[in-house]
Amino acid sequence: MSRLRTTLTYLALTALAIVFVAPVAYLVIGSLKPSGEVIDGLAGFVPENASLQNYSGMLGRFDSPATGYFRDFYLTSLLVTSVVVAGGLLVNSMAAYALARLRWRGRDAALLTVVALTILPFEAIAVPLFYLLNDHRNTYYIQYLPFVASAFSIYLFYSFFVGLPRELEEAARIDGAGTWRTFFRIIVPMSKPVFATVTILSFLTTWGSFLWPVMMVDQPQRRPLPLAIAVFQGQPPYDWGQIFAFGVLMVLPVLVVFLVFQRWFVQSLASSGLKG
Amino acid sequence: MSTTTQTTRQARPLAPPQKRRSGLHRDDRAAWAMFLPAAAGLLLFVVVPFVMAGWLSLHNVRLDAPTPPSWMGLEQYRRILLDPDFRGEFYRGLLNNVLFAAVVVPVQTALALALALLLNRPLRGMPVFRTFFFMPVVFPMALVAVVWKVIYARGELGMLNAAIDTLSFGHLGPYDWLGDPGTALPAVIIMSIWQGAGLQMVIILAGLQGIPADLYEAASLDRAGRWLQFRHVTLPGLRNTLIFVVMVTTILAFRLFDQVYIMTQGGPQQATTTVMYQAVTTAFDANNVGRASAITVLFFLIVLAITLVQRRVLREDREVS
Numbered sequence: 001m002s003r004l005r006t007t008l009t010y011l012a013l014t015a016l017a018i019v020f021v022a023p024v025a026y027l028v029i030g031s032l033k034p035s036g037e038v039i040d041g042l043a044g045f046v047p048e049n050a051s052l053q054n055y056s057g058m059l060g061r062f063d064s065p066a067t068g069y070f071r072d073f074y075l076t077s078l079l080v081t082s083v084v085v086a087g088g089l090l091v092n093s094m095a096a097y098a099l100a101r102l103r104w105r106g107r108d109a110a111l112l113t114v115v116a117l118t119i120l121p122f123e124a125i126a127v128p129l130f131y132l133l134n135d136h137r138n139t140y141y142i143q144y145l146p147f148v149a150s151a152f153s154i155y156l157f158y159s160f161f162v163g164l165p166r167e168l169e170e171a172a173r174i175d176g177a178g179t180w181r182t183f184f185r186i187i188v189p190m191s192k193p194v195f196a197t198v199t200i201l202s203f204l205t206t207w208g209s210f211l212w213p214v215m216m217v218d219q220p221q222r223r224p225l226p227l228a229i230a231v232f233q234g235q236p237p238y239d240w241g242q243i244f245a246f247g248v249l250m251v252l253p254v255l256v257v258f259l260v261f262q263r264w265f266v267q268s269l270a271s272s273g274l275k276g
Numbered sequence: 277m278s279t280t281t282q283t284t285r286q287a288r289p290l291a292p293p294q295k296r297r298s299g300l301h302r303d304d305r306a307a308w309a310m311f312l313p314a315a316a317g318l319l320l321f322v323v324v325p326f327v328m329a330g331w332l333s334l335h336n337v338r339l340d341a342p343t344p345p346s347w348m349g350l351e352q353y354r355r356i357l358l359d360p361d362f363r364g365e366f367y368r369g370l371l372n373n374v375l376f377a378a379v380v381v382p383v384q385t386a387l388a389l390a391l392a393l394l395l396n397r398p399l400r401g402m403p404v405f406r407t408f409f410f411m412p413v414v415f416p417m418a419l420v421a422v423v424w425k426v427i428y429a430r431g432e433l434g435m436l437n438a439a440i441d442t443l444s445f446g447h448l449g450p451y452d453w454l455g456d457p458g459t460a461l462p463a464v465i466i467m468s469i470w471q472g473a474g475l476q477m478v479i480i481l482a483g484l485q486g487i488p489a490d491l492y493e494a495a496s497l498d499r500a501g502r503w504l505q506f507r508h509v510t511l512p513g514l515r516n517t518l519i520f521v522v523m524v525t526t527i528l529a530f531r532l533f534d535q536v537y538i539m540t541q542g543g544p545q546q547a548t549t550t551v552m553y554q555a556v557t558t559a560f561d562a563n564n565v566g567r568a569s570a571i572t573v574l575f576f577l578i579v580l581a582i583t584l585v586q587r588r589v590l591r592e593d594r595e596v597s
Contacts, residue, residue: 006399009394009397009399010399010401012394013394013395013405016391016394016405016409017405017408017409019470020408020409020411020412020470020474021408021411023412023420023423023424023427023470024411024412024415026423026426026427026435027419027423030426038426039426039429039433039434039435040433041432041433041434041435041437041438042435042438042439042442044435044438090313091313091314091317092314094310094311094313094314095310095311095313095314095315097310098306098307098308098310098311099311101300101301102300102301102302102303102306102307102310103300103301103302103303103307104302104303104304104307104308105304106308107307110311110315113318114318117318117322117323119579119580119583120322120326120576120579121527121531121579123531123533123552123555123572123575124326124329124572124573124575124576124579125321125322125325125326125329125572126555126556126572127329127332127555127556127559127565127568127569127571127572128325128326128328128329128332128565128569128572129321129325130559130565131328131332131337131339131559131565131569132324132325132328134339145317145321146317146320146321147321148317149313149314149315149316149317149318149321149322151318151322154314169301173301178303178306179301179303179306179307179310180306183310204413204414207416208415208416208417208418208419210416210417210418210533210534210537211533211534211552211556214537214556215556215559215560225416226416226417226418226419226534227418229418229419229422230418230421230422230537230538233422233425233538234538240426243422243426244423244426247419247422247423250416250419251414251415251416251419254414254415254416255411255414258411258414259407262407262410265410265414266406266410266478267482269413269475269478269479270478270479270481270482271482
């Protein structure tokens with residue numbers, strides 16, 4: 001590749017990188033600046049008078065039952081995400097295994113149904129679900145229970161299991177292992193990539209989940225992080241420094257996990273696309 | 277999807293089930309036990325509400341109302357689609373979804389393709405750039421909406437206005453991005469592209485790496501220039517990937533809700549209202565679950581239509597190749 005082309009490539013990449021990084025930099029720098037200086041033209045990128053005051057101020061603000069506790073927002077998001085991810089891995093992988101590797105009455109109909117349900121976005125059922133479950137508003141379980149079983153996750157597992165070689169499984173059968181043992185001892189250890197894919201997809205979706213909490217949660221103590229920041233940014237007088245501090249804390253664990261397991265993230269999301 | 281149908285066909289026993297023939301182990305009891313938990317969840321939280329949406333849409337239903345739901349037939353649909361007093365809002369939302377899709381789908385796909393092509397070169401530092409472009413994907417949409425709302429702040433001190441002022445040497449701006457009906461939807465579109473391009477990029481990048489290198493070698497031997505190679509090797513090789521990306525993004529465009537709810541509340545003057553935004557506000561603020569369900573059913577029909585078009589396009593492609 002010629003020198004000039006290389007230079008132009010880097011120039012284009014750098015210009016684009018600035019556009020992609022600038023909002024993130026603004027968020028981080030703004031969280032360190034006095035609130036009045038966040039909306040301040042390009043000076044918003046200059047971390048003058050930097051301090052952690054917004055963080056302590058924000059934590060102090062969310063420190064009563066009326067406002068909700070910041071710790072509770074975090075724990076709610078953590079609880080909901082953990083149950084959806086962990087429960088989903090178990091339930092959906094088992095279902096996919098039954099569909100992909102076992103023969104049973106009703107299997108074909110079950111498979112067809114699951115595939116058909118993958119088309120259905122959550123938005124198409126949110127309103128009736130809200131009507132049906134209205135008596136369970138503001139509970140924790142209503143925030144995770146509807147999302148544990150997922151047709152899309154089953155489909156991802158299914159596509160992976162179908163492609164696995166049969167030999168190990170048959171060897172285990174000959175050694176007398178039953179269906180459950182074969183699944184947990186042979187199949188699950190062979191399937192780390194698909195478990196990683198489903199973990200990452202379901203983690204990102206649930207951590208950022210917004211529509212359902214908007215409909216089901218109005219008590220401050222039970223708000224997950226995305227709903228809490230949406231409420232926070234809508235209440236004047238706007239304290240942008242504190243709002244940005246909230247935002248940084250909300251995305252920080254995701255960013256750290258992302259940077260550590262970046263290869264898994266990229267591969268998972270790329271492969272989930274190609275299966276379509 | 278094609279993998280599914282193929283494997284189903286292979287796995288389905290032609291003759292009376294013989295364990296060896298299908299190669300699958302027969303174990304009805306364990307299979308049902310494994311399938312049941314997910315099946316119960318899907319039935320309760322997906323199938324039942326989906327059927328319920330149809331039923332609710334034919335009734336006048338209000339939460340906490342003393343009267344039970346009363347039959348309305350197709351009246352909700354007539355009001356949404358035909359009644360001059362109501363239809364304007366729905367069609368405005370639908371139009372916004374269509375406009376959003378019409379800009380985001382081509383622009384975001386082209387941007388993602390450009391990013392993937394740039395990153396696919398054997399140069400140093402590419403993983404770092406990939407990290408930058410991909411990073412917004414892991415941000416929750418609610419947070420992205422909050423940050424961009426501040427970036428779009430009106431007046432000279434707004435971040436975007438200040439950047440445009442500097443780049444245009446003071447000739448352009450300032451704009452009231454989210455307050456002006458002319459710029460509010462474009463503003464939502466720009467931040468959505470910023471958040472979504474990275475995901476498309478890695479999908480396309482995986483597609484690029486799946487194109488056999490000898491195709492490019494053969495093209496070079498035929499003295500095809502870069503443009504011809506792109507036109508006759510890269511694009512055909514990416515065809516299925518691009519169709520997939522386009523369809524997913526189109527459906528995403530019709531699901532548009534979070535950004536609008538946080539940044540503009542559908543305004544100003546309905547400039548950013550969407551089908552989903554109306555479904556939620558109709559159910560919630562207007563306490564009209566019946567009409568909200570009818571909007572939901574219409575939303576589903578749109579998504580279904582897009583999906584069917586996608587299947588057809590992909591199938592035609594397979595028959596050709």
